Amino acid sequence: MTAAARHPAPAWPESWGEEAEPRVGFFTDTSVCIGCKACEVACKEWNGVPDESDGLSGNSYDNSLDLGANRWRHVAFVEQRVEVGGVGSSAPDSWVEEASRQQLVEQGLPIHDGADGFRWLMSSDVCKHCTEAGCLDACPTGSIFRTEHGTVVVQEDICNGCGYCVTACPFGVLDRRSDDGRVWKCTLCYDRLQDDMEPACAQACPTDSIQFGELEVLRRRAADRVEHLHERGVASARLYGADDDDGVGGFGAFFLLLDEPETYGLPPDPVVPTRHLPEAFAAAAAASAALLAGVAAAFIGRSAR
């Protein structure tokens, strides 16, 4: 089933007619991310996003932890041991316990022998601007719309804070601000796009880990990049969200990752909830029919008595 088939109204780009622009998005190449968080800061400065801190998280250098109403870019830090070197292939709950358990202190330092397979992954997460956007489907007020650039934007002056979009997002991106109840998320700097400027995060990124551009161009570049990395021996490089056949019809903001999406806190197989609407309707119809039959039977039974 295509998006158009579900929606009687014309979908993007037909919805914009002659005003439609090529679809744009982000290609976030985490293989060159240095975790500087300039994207987080630039995003907040440009968009006036308030600060929000719960203090030191203890989760590596990540103190912002997740995307939300007050965080539209978020850099994940993953300290990871990728091959068995003594501590184990996955991070233990407590390094202290692990070190004690293996008597590392008493035994000296057998595990640290130069290239010991330790690595520190960094990745800047953002709203995916899905091809099939659950938030947009769920929004009853028309606050969320698809722009002429194919991006998904919340209009905060229309949003009534119902929160339907929050549960409709398979990535947990949509979030209500606790003080005003409305939903805020990445606009892909819709205002900057009007003036032919790239989004603030992409402009601030010093290593071009965040690349902005026409989605088709970015997809081609990303495919080349993966091939290049494979040739260089980085076998774990893979794209995430660059496939039109995935559960959200492909991301407008997709990623090159160096490990499974779960490692970065990303869902491995996101599916837009509205995909299940036909089955849901069918099930609901069957259920209501059964219910009605039951109710009828009850009445019939009572009247028969």
Place this chain on the structure above:
Amino acid sequence: MAECHPVGFQWVMEAKERGAKIIHVDPRFTRTSAVADLHVPLRAGTDIAFLGGIVNYILTNGREFREYVKHYTNAATIVSGEFADTEDLGGLFSGWDPESNSYDIETWQYAGMDVFASGGKREEGAIFGESAHGSQGGKLEHGNPPEMDMDLEHPRCVFQLLKRHFSRYTPEKVEEICGVPKATFLEVAESLCSNSGRERTSAFCYAVGWTQHTVGVQYIRTAAIIQLLLGNIGRPGGGIMALRGHASIQGSTDIPTLYNILPGYIPMPHPHAHQTLDDFLEMNSAETGFWGHMDAYTISLLKAWWGETATADNDWCFDYLPRINGSHSAYQSALDMLDGDLEGYFLLGENPAVGSSNSRLHRLGLANLDWLVVRDLQEIESAAFWREGPEIESGELVTSEIGTEVFFLPAASHVEKDGSFTNTQRLLQWHHKAVEPPGDCRSELWFMYHLGKRIRAKLAGSTEQRDRSILDLTWDYPTEGAHGDPSAEAVLREINGVDLAEDSALSGYTELKNDGSTACGCWIYSGCYADEVNQTARRKPGSEQTWVAPEWAWAWPMNRRIIYNRASADLDGKPWSERKRYVWWDADAGKWTGEDVPDFVADMAPDYVPDEDAEAEQALRGDEPFVMQADGRGWLFVPSGLTDGPFPTHYEPHESPFLNGLYEQQANPGREQFARPENAYNPSADSRDGDPGVFPFVVTSYRLTEHHTAGAMSRTVPHLSELQPEMFCEVSPELAAERGLEHNGWATIVTSRAAIEARVLVTERIKPLAVQGRTVHQVGLPYHWGFRGLSKGDAANDLFSIALDPNVHIQEAKAASCDVVPGRRPRGADLPAFVASYRDRAGSKESP
């Protein structure tokens, strides 16, 4: 570099994408390590042992770039027979005087020279100690050292001395001292060698992890030796990049905020040695190389400052310059405050109450002043110590008893004023005022100019001779805007220099004269306003010009992007390789040409040999690229300019849990020490009186990407503070287990100066190392936090001592010893008592 210089690091990432191998040597695993090809953790404070190992690897295996080394360095020069190496004297060089705690460098001279016999003592001398910045190059007759052996075989030639000096820096010693496995070390050494030579070049980048040591200058020297041996200086892709701590720290040494040099690395005169300008020039200039024109540079500077008053008859007002008679460094000043020898102090853009080693001592010093002026963007800790400092809480200071009158003056930020930044590439980049500064905020330029005007108004009519230096200053910049801001471009033009008769901007320092007909505020910057155009404001995109991008901003000197670039060509002036061609001799045109502005006399042929009576740059040969040195060669051996040795030598940090594994001499003998109760020292491994075991761990300090230096510009910004909201320490799982530190809990870190608390990050990014047969744990501390701002915490610098490098008086904040215990530190009067108990137990050194 990714951690502290993420914007500059984009070029490293680009190099990596083009095939460069990135090696990161650092005690901790940082954001740089995360993307490097190889991370090499080593014990903090052992880099000379590591780099010395590379020198030894090069020489033992014959991996030097022989032709380059032979002709472009002083490898062939024969050194005085009086010279004795650390090999002979247990870790000391000849000339050590235990009485004065300093070297007499006479025995370090080239053979056959008698240069410094009349040069006087250290503080009075020409290119010793205080004046060492310029490395003016010493004096040589006609550029050539008297004795050389071009086969590099004479036992006293620099090459053989170097080989002998570093022969004990074996891979095994590197492993034992640094905690770097032999195989890892060899991978680094071989990678460097195989990526250097005719066809390839390698670059070093460093920051204060190298400089902030009691032997910091020699860290950089060791890297310089490696780069000279491998032929990586003056060539594209080579060099040693000093990554600066602020946007214009390079600028602040070029046009110094330092007490011991004048603009353009001209030394400050001393009281006795430099009676007249002639004496001063005689003592400091070189007969050969471009320092041979020091008279023109100095007289033009005096003309810029004192204008028409400066004449040949009054020695161009040379007597107006202040004289220095010893160290007046920031640390000496803090000690002077403590001793009541300093009444008032200006702090401009500096926050010693957080950012300087032993910050508690600085707070105590500030509390002992009569007055203090602080200019900053925020009311920083150094302005608020008298009411909010930790010593108030501990009862060591009482607000009502502090006599210091503090004047806080809000400063304009860089977007609120015009000006320039000079970066590590010597690139001057102009920035324009984007918005007016709010409220009472003013630029530094405004403040200095108007302060000067007010002082001059108060002195007007004075008949005192001492006031002439201020009243005769050229102090007449055009002003603009509502607040009378002096024109920054007018200042830049003054720095550039003018032909006084024509009132026209000079095009470069070669136009400077010694007859008073030119004025120039900083000779090396001459040309930045050539053709009456602000060359530093140029912004031509890289895509619209050559790959060297000469039209992006302006680089000193003469818009040259790589200095000593004559070294990119061989003796005959041909590029060493096509792949690395940069500057070469065009025989048909009879001049040097290439991708960059040649760093050589434009028409001096490669086969040029100077006449007997040639002077300055004309006294160097056509195949001697290092034109600022008197012998035109890169110095593997430094006969003058350094106080602590002509070769780098591994010394342990001032506070170290380990004995020096290479020499009997434990630490840099010339390091500056100030043992006193406020600056007590932890006993080191060689201590006879104290117990070094009380401080068994190595502690180092560093920055995080999210914060800037002492925090005034980041801990006050919500969007930065939320990203690193609290002070923390980084420890290995092993140390955490050993000391019972709980992840995300609290730890107290203790030295003889202080105890601070920090949240605990247990991470595998910090690795225990095997050193001298035992395990050493290192504790990592970001130094950004202080007691004010949106994000507060104890200051890491409270822990570090004032023990300084003898060349540049920089503190050792990158390696010390400490103890770590779980939990928060004591409060109130219990805190100083807690620290005192450690001092008692360890037998810390509290007096000289």
